[in-house]
Amino acid sequence: MTPSRTGIILRVTVLALLGAIWLVPVYLLLANAGKTVGNYSGSTLWQPGSLTDLWDNLRQVATGTDIPRALANTAVYSVVAPAIAVVLGATVGFAVIVLKLRNGFLWFFVIYCGSVFPLQMLVIPLFDSYSRLGLYDSLTGMVLIYSIVCLPFSAFVMRNFFAGIAESVFEAAVVDGAKTLRIFTTIYLPMSSSALAVVFILQATWVWNDLLLGLILTQSDTTRPVMPVLTGLQSTEGGGASYTVVLAAAILVSLPTALLFLVSQRYFAKGLALGQY
Amino acid sequence: MLLVFYLPVLYTFYLSFTEYNGLGTPEFVGVDNFAAMFGDSAFLGAVRNTMIWVVGTLVLPVGLGLLVAVLAYGFRGSGWLRLPFLVPYALSGVAVGVIWSFMLGSGGALTQALQFLNLPGTELRWLQDSPLNTVVMVIAAAWQGVGVNALLFTVGLQSIPKEPLEAARIDGATGWRLFSTITWPLLRPSTTVVVGLSIVNGLKTFDVVQAMTQGGPARSSETLALTMYRDTFVNSDYGLGSAVAIFLSVVTVGASIIYLRRQLSLSSASLGGGK
């Protein structure tokens, strides 16, 4: 597509305006995280904070809370689990669409339904079975559950992405004498790299921001992810962290995911070229 | 996978026919929980609110997501324009909760801004009056969800083959006509994903409401997921909570079957995949 110059200018303007509106609420968080306790007031929320105070608050988060240690655990979960889910999801999609697995739709649907049941109801029985299986409070257990929770979305997106790829691609490869596994790894996976990336990024963000599973299924410093810690900071009845520090913590914890989206923009540009062929 | 997911589901199914407080042994009570559930006026309110959520989730985040994806597609640097929409999704639940409490609280940022700009609406109580509270929370959720949908639509746009577009353009199709006759039909796999997910997510709406109103005041903004949560986690009435969970799941699966069966068979047939 090569749209006209005026068309692009118009589109950029609309998007920039809309984007600015989108960022307004985020400003509130930034502004108030950059205030001291004395400067913060519910009636002057729009007033900007100062960078020095923001830095001070961030430093308090880094030195005075358990957030940094918990971030390391969360980083492991949100890299490993989505990676597993993406590969598994692509395999399911490939098997259902390209290999036309018998009862493929049924299998797909069973996996898809995994995303239907509310997580809140899963977590307590899960805690029970995890404790019996020795998976409670373990890295393995957390990676396992996050992978499983991410799988339905991954399978759903990949299945539909593969459905959009012409069947002739597969047939041509078969005629060339390539084995199924090779077709999958050398043709289908590279072709869908942008879809894989999107699924990975979205799921990594989901895992990063999960509160409930981490809250119930872990207890040690070495396994507990960051969201239960951050949420814990929020309750201050009779002690705890000051409010603007909590706001700074909320920002700090969101930086890696925001950065992930930022960095991946370059990758999408590449994916764009691939998708176009 | 099956074990981890479906065992708790079966267990919940079983609990929905019992009276159980999380201690001791569940006591079988037949369909009492379901009778109690349907007889509760707050449950019916939750059904109504959940329907508002589904419709809202289908209209706002999906529509705006598509708009952003289409506008920000096909020229260099367009990825940067998508970025502001993705920031809300990257934020943690705590950050989102805080932001919208700031915005919508009594005398909060929104009211302050309206006052400053001399605009009407300062007297509105965003979170206290129903159904206004549900409507503004749908908007808050849309704020968070648009970016993801835009991204999924973008991937879809990328996978559209070039030839039909070229052919149509040679035939003189541009702008809206090009979009509605060529792009939109070819986007179907992505639309299926986005709409399918939106239905499920709309039905399961929980986080935003829990953070903002906890379903109040007097349960007026409760969704089904909140009803389930309230019964189970606040009141420890596991049987009743499980009944709501089962009802919610059945509705979600039903909606998914109706939607996916049509969409997937259509896309499979037209594109030669599937069964």
Place this chain on the structure above:
Amino acid sequence: MKTLKLPAGLATVVVTALLATACGGEANDAGATTGELAFAHNKPWDFDAFSKVSKQDIDISLKSTQYSGDPYRAFIRQSFRTKESPGLFTWEVSTALDELAEQGVIAETTDLWTEAVEKGYVSDAVRQLYTVDGKQYCTPISVDNWVMFYNKAIFTKYGLSVPTTWDELMQVAATLKQRGVTPFWNQTKNFSFVWFQTLLAGTDLRLYNDLSTGKAKYTDPRVVAVMNNWLELQKKGYFNDPGQTDFARDLMREGKIAMAPEGTWFTADAALAGMTMGKDVDMFVIPAVTPGAATPIAIETAPVCVGESSKQKSLGLKFSQWWMSPQGQQPWVKQQGNLPFNSDAEAPTPQMKALKSKLAAGKYEYYNRYFEATPVPIRTVALEQFSAFLTNRGDPMPYLTAIQAAADEYWAGR
């Protein structure tokens, strides 16, 4: 829907299996009385710092994990069926405690209490809150009194003195209102009970107690009268907007409200907002609405409990005993800046000392805070209805009827 048939057959098998393994509460106490104690809690307090004290004193350190929100309760309940039953955990002295005790999943602490009350560590009034069917369970880590905190600068500015009767309090409120300062703090949701409790217990403590035990009805004309009194205060503009999500401590620091009824733990909140006790804020006992022989004071107590089937039962009980004794209580209140429940322990600040001696000298009657005194399913509805009452001011009857419906259902099932 063919898919669901096969699993449905499996369901019965699986559920039976789950149940069979579920009831395994055998004794697995390792018997250790020193070492690292697993401590699950939902408080924002610094237990790591306190762990250093206990480590030095009795060679037990705390491995604490902070939880938050409602799933905490479900997690603890489920933990008794697993091998993860914590050696020590925080709970609440409501019907949620009765349930655990009745089910036999928490360790009895009658011996600890007998000793503590005999030695004068804790009052018998507090013991009552930890008693289920004549036996005690859990031990307190704090007992807070609910008093009125006030902004000293505002009181000084308008020449107001601390009220000692309800009429004086109303006088103060009227003056403040006239000067454009909102007298009292209130809030919907979890804190919506505060003024109901203050007004009802202050008017008729017996009625308050009857209400929490199901002997009186929420639709009782006397309760309705209290609600109307509350409504009248609201209409006079004595409260801030209850929908405001701002913290009471911030509103008080900014001088937007003059007074807030809070537990004595609010001293820590005041410090968080940058206020100094004695200089910026102070507290006074809330006078009774209807003066009687004794002034009612709400108490709020945070218990820690020990799982009966926990591997660390002995360790947990040892720690509980120590925490309740002056050896544990003294460093704890010092860390928290709070009022000690142990009459031998010294109050950590001049303000707490003043409050302590005032309470020791006068005649006061203590009652359990509404949040804990009310059975949980009734409380859930009551908090929702009080919030609605605050949001949509008007005839209290519909709200009370809704609460009473929940109460009827609860008491019928007992």
